[in-house]
Amino acid sequence: MGQTQDADKAAVDREIQSGVSALRQSRYAEAEEHFRQAEKLAGTASAEINAGIAMSELMMGRFEIARQREAKVVEMVSSDHARAEAHNIIGTAWLRESAQSAASVEQLRMAENSFREALRLDPWFDAAHFNLGETLLRESKNSEAAAAFKKFIDAAARNSAQDEGLPLTPHGPAPAFRFTDSEGRALSSDAVRGRFVLLDYWATWCPPCIRALPVMRELAHYFPPTRLMVISLDEDSPNEAVWRSFISKEKMDWTQVWDKSAETYFSFGLAPRPDLSLPRYVFLDRNGSVLRVYSGTDPLALVAGQIVRTVGAASAEAPHPDTPQGASVPEVSDRR
Numbered sequence: 391m392g393q394t395q396d397a398d399k400a401a402v403d404r405e406i407q408s409g410v411s412a413l414r415q416s417r418y419a420e421a422e423e424h425f426r427q428a429e430k431l432a433g434t435a436s437a438e439i440n441a442g443i444a445m446s447e448l449m450m451g452r453f454e455i456a457r458q459r460e461a462k463v464v465e466m467v468s469s470d471h472a473r474a475e476a477h478n479i480i481g482t483a484w485l486r487e488s489a490q491s492a493a494s495v496e497q498l499r500m501a502e503n504s505f506r507e508a509l510r511l512d513p514w515f516d517a518a519h520f521n522l523g524e525t526l527l528r529e530s531k532n533s534e535a536a537a538a539f540k541k542f543i544d545a546a547a548r549n550s551a552q553d554e555g556l557p558l559t560p561h562g563p564a565p566a567f568r569f570t571d572s573e574g575r576a577l578s579s580d581a582v583r584g585r586f587v588l589l590d591y592w593a594t595w596c597p598p599c600i601r602a603l604p605v606m607r608e609l610a611h612y613f614p615p616t617r618l619m620v621i622s623l624d625e626d627s628p629n630e631a632v633w634r635s636f637i638s639k640e641k642m643d644w645t646q647v648w649d650k651s652a653e654t655y656f657s658f659g660l661a662p663r664p665d666l667s668l669p670r671y672v673f674l675d676r677n678g679s680v681l682r683v684y685s686g687t688d689p690l691a692l693v694a695g696q697i698v699r700t701v702g703a704a705s706a707e708a709p710h711p712d713t714p715q716g717a718s719v720p721e722v723s724d725r726r
Contacts, residue, residue, distance in 0.1 A: 402432045409442045413449075422446035435459075437466040444479055451490075453483040474512035478521060481505040485525055494528075501525045516545035516691045523604060539604045543612060546695030547702070554692070558700055560679035564672070565657045571621075572637060572646040579678055582619055586701050589672040590622040591655055594636045598686045599669040603640065605694055610644035618701050623649040625666055658683075673697055676704070 409424035425442035429435040435443070444459035456479065463476040481504030488497035505522040508515055523538035546552060568578040590606050592599035610620035622644065624633040633648045649655055652666060660683070661667045671684040671693050681700065684693045 398431060402428045405431065406438060406442065409446070413442065413445060416449075418446045418449040422450070435462070437463050437472070440466070441476070441479075448479060448483055448486070451486070453487040456480075456483045470511040471515070474508040474515050474518065477504050477508035477511065478515065478518045481508065481518075481521055481525070485521065485528075488528070498525055498529050502529065514545045514548055516542050516549055516695075519545050520605070520690070524601070527604065535604065536608065539608045540612075542605065542691070543608055543694045543698055546691035547698040549691060549695055552689075552692045552695035552699075555682065556696060556699065557703070558673070558675075558681040558696065560675055560677070560681060562679060564674050564678055564680050567654050567657065569623075569647050569649070569654065572634065572648070577621070577645070577647070582621075583678050584676055585616055586618045586676060586697070586704070587674040587678075588618065588620045588697060589654075589658075589674070590620060591625060591649070591660065591668055591670040591672070592622060593625040593666070593668055594632055595626070596668040596686075602669060602690055603642070605690055607642065607644065609694055609697065612698060613701055617705065618697070619645065621645045621647060623647045623654055625649055625652050625655060625668060627651050673700075 405424045405428035409421045412421035425439050429439050440459045440462045444456045448456040460476045460479045464473050481501045484497050484501035488494040502525045505518050508518040519538050519542035523535045526535035566579045570576055626633045627650055630648050637646050656663055660670045669686045673681045675681050
């Protein structure tokens with residue numbers, strides 16, 4: 391009897407692991423089959439099985455089933471963070487469904503409630519802060535959205551899951567660059583020496599880039615410009631008019647550059663010509679060396695969290711010798 395139970399448990403575990411693997415490879419229908427088979431073999435659905443089915447259904451656009459399964463997870467798990475994760479998925483299902491429905495106002499309200507409940511349970515849950523920010527933007531609650539994205543950065547900097555590769559170490563000098571920003575100001579690698587720099591490569595046709603812009607806005611103002619400068623380089627070459635119209639409409643109030651012919655992008659070797667892989671984030675230290683290149687497949691929390699921790703750690707040091715004479719290096723801004 392014991393051997394039979396062990397064999398059944400092993401079969402259930404194999405199906406769960408196959409489902410997890412299929413999810414990671416974006417094979418959602420296959421993942422659902424594995425999780426449902428695990429449920430059949432076990433005679434019931436554990437929290438892990440319910441969560442796997444919910445995620446599979448969410449990715450296939452079956453939002454109500456995803457919410458129902460995550461509601462079961464909420465009842466089965468014991469930790470606040472596990473319940474917060476379930477509410478975050480429920481909110482994500484409402485948010486995604488709102489984009490496809492005429493009843494979007496009510497669905498956005500439900501999404502907001504779900505994300506706020508996730509954050510009540512775990513106030514430092516970075517993904518829930520980001521999702522709340524997106525929802526509030528959709529509801530035209532812009533000031534609240536800005537606060538949510540700022541909290542996302544705060545939470546990402548505290549998340550030990552973003553520790554990979556920390557502390558960051560230089561990988562050699564960055565290529566020299568020189569360009570003119572949207573206000574007609576000349577910028578160069580020499581001119582920005584003495585502060586950390588984030589080069590944000592994006593384009594108006596790149597959905598992940600657009601999703602990241604509210605975070606770039608908050609990150610650009612997170613530290614004084616003498617300590618961190620965010621430079622967003624648009625790759626809509628050769629259409630400068632599209633870029634200028636977009637940054638004006640979106641009130642992108644930090645340093646903006648039109649990277650004509652993607653000259654700076656390719657000088658950094660971010661992709662072989664003529665390909666563009668976006669977004670890309672290049673983080674430079676105060677000496678102009680490359681600390682890390684992040685790709686669009688890296689979680690945005692990893693990008694924001696590592697940058698804030700790196701710049702924040704340097705704040706405890708003496709002013710950098712390349713800091714412009716007379717420039718102060720104040721503490722982290724408390725702008726909300």
